[in-house]
Amino acid sequence: MTDIRIALSDKAIAQLPTPEDGWYLARDTELKGFFVVVGRRKRTFTVQGDLRQRGKRASSIRVSIGDARELTTRAARAIAKEYLAQISKGQHPKAKNGNSEQRETDRNSAVGAPTLVQAWQRYLEAHLIRKGRSEKTISGYRDHVERLFSEWLDTPLLYLANDPARVAEKHDQLSKENGPYMANGSMRTLRAIYNHARQTNRSLPRDNPADAVDWNQEERRNTGMGTGDLKGWFLELVNLENPIRREFHLLALLCGSRPTALQQARPEHINFRRRTLHIPKPKGGSKRAFDIPLSRQMILCLIRVLRFGRQMQPSQAQKWLFPAESASGHLAETKEDREVLSKWGNDLRQTFRTIATAAGVSEFDAKLLMNHSIPGVNAGYVTRHKLVEDHLRSQQQAISTVVFSALGDSLKEHKALINWLGPGASRRTFTQVRLEPNSLGERQERIQQAA
Known part of the structure; x- marks a missing residue:
């Protein structure tokens, strides 16, 4: 489905149609940069804004606020205003130790380390499309990156590599919210993108951040007939x-x-x-x-x-x-x-x-x-x-x-x-x-x- 614009409210969000495949955005007409990511199983309040440095746009980031089933729209909009204010000042709303993530982002940008969205775009064009992968396969990868990892899109891969605990925590979160198979699949996507990016960026550590994940057990379904x-x-x-x-x-x-x-x-x-x-x-x-x-x-x-x-x-x-x-x-x-x-x-x-x-x-x-x-x-x-x-x-x-x-x-x-x-x-x-x-x-x- 294509993205839409509506006046976000609890009732309006509850009535949003569930996509048959993938996800779409329902953007708020009242507050710019505030929207809901509507997936098949979950609806997430999110903000997006431009991080600025010395008055110039440094990067655009998305930050998740919370599950629409657990937060009211009024509360989410209040948090969104706070997050957008921090972003406009060049501060990442979920930075650890003050503004360490932003400093890390700036440092990595200076040495040309790719962000997740940059690495994904290259993996899409140079690997998936060039090797003739099907639209369904590409759609699955895109869903993992652009929906499940939406808050990491502008995060340098080096940052994730140096903070594998964050990746492991994300896997734990996805396992609870999206199921064990989806969590494992998304981390396999992240692992593949990182390995592909490292082929042309030797500054990235050899250790893949997805290696920190405690993988969920998967079993082949035996549903055939005799x-x-x-x-x-x-x-x-x-x-x-x-x-x-x-x-x-x-x-x-x-x-x-x-x-x-x-x-x-x-x-x-x-x-x-x-x-x-x-x-x-x-x-x-x-x-x-x-x-x-x-x-x-x-x-x-x-x-x-x-x-x-x-x-x-x-x-x-x-x-x-x-x-x-x-x-x-x-x-x-x-x-x-x-x-x-x-x-x-x-x-x-x-x-x-x-x-x-x-x-x-x-x-x-x-x-x-x-x-x-x-x-x-x-x-x-x-x-x-x-x-x-x-x-x-x-x-x-x-x-x-x-x-x-x-x-x-x-x-x-x-x-x-x-x-x-x-x-x-x-x-x-x-x-x-x-x-x-x-x-x-x-x-x-x-x-x-x-x-």
Whole structure:
């Protein structure tokens, strides 16, 4: 969401919309430099002003005042006025030992030490963008730096390096307010930015300030399904009202792909002749682009969603495989109410890996199908696209066969499943849409004729 300007009050802040992703600023129309940082879990009173030295602007800093759930707007505005007054005099409101932080800032600026925001900008341009990292990855880093570390943006990295206790305290604070995983993630971001900055600034200490953190324990969630769970999941899925979302979750299960990669798939990425779906920019960027081999069930899924897209979202369907009424034009949010659909997203990726084992697919082949990195020196000699044509497609088919075999007699007894996936419906769809067309226009024309 974009930043807004309102007259800040307790009622107005409570009514501010929660962003779907990231954060935005709600600036006060009464007091310049006073605003609320509105995130998904927290709303923080903050001030921003220019530190001045000898009448000239030295730097701009942001200083957090407190959680909007714990402070009234009136109290926060009073504190903001005090902070802004100190900033205008060249004093950092939260300086330790008088004005030591400001003296440290001045000293570091004199020797050219980068501030956090300067180091972040270089890391963004020279590392993330240049290496083709996805927008979602960049958004995550940006959220850590510009929201969670907003009060440090104009703080030199040398200051943080010389005060690792401050970094450890910040991690403790984030663990309580934002959760252990978010706290760990933000510190990994800080560590990466510092290491990158040190490559061109040898004045920075070798010890990374993030090394002072007592990391929170993280455990991989084990939420995948086994073959015995699939029948119940299909009965949940068939009841989804939106058929495009239904086909999205089914394809996610059958291919084990990350949801973000499928969300941005386009009709022209489908090659029906080679029976592949191209993923041009998965996690890791364009250098990790790969083709997903398609089983028979996956082909039918894609044919159905192309037809549903044309009927429900004709404009967006020209560009996106999974069109939707969203700012991007494609499915942007694929979460479901757990009471409606118990498994989605990464749950289905874990399920794919579990079912692959049940289907007798080797760990090496399963990793190739999921586009995982293959460890070991010999992995560099594997030509993946050569395997797609025959071997990996047969492995993909084995997984899809196990998935649909788990339905048992449901495809003969459950009316909704029969209408969606039954032999009659599949045969009609399959025979009316040929798989040979070479161009997108020819393919869409034949789909239109079949519809």
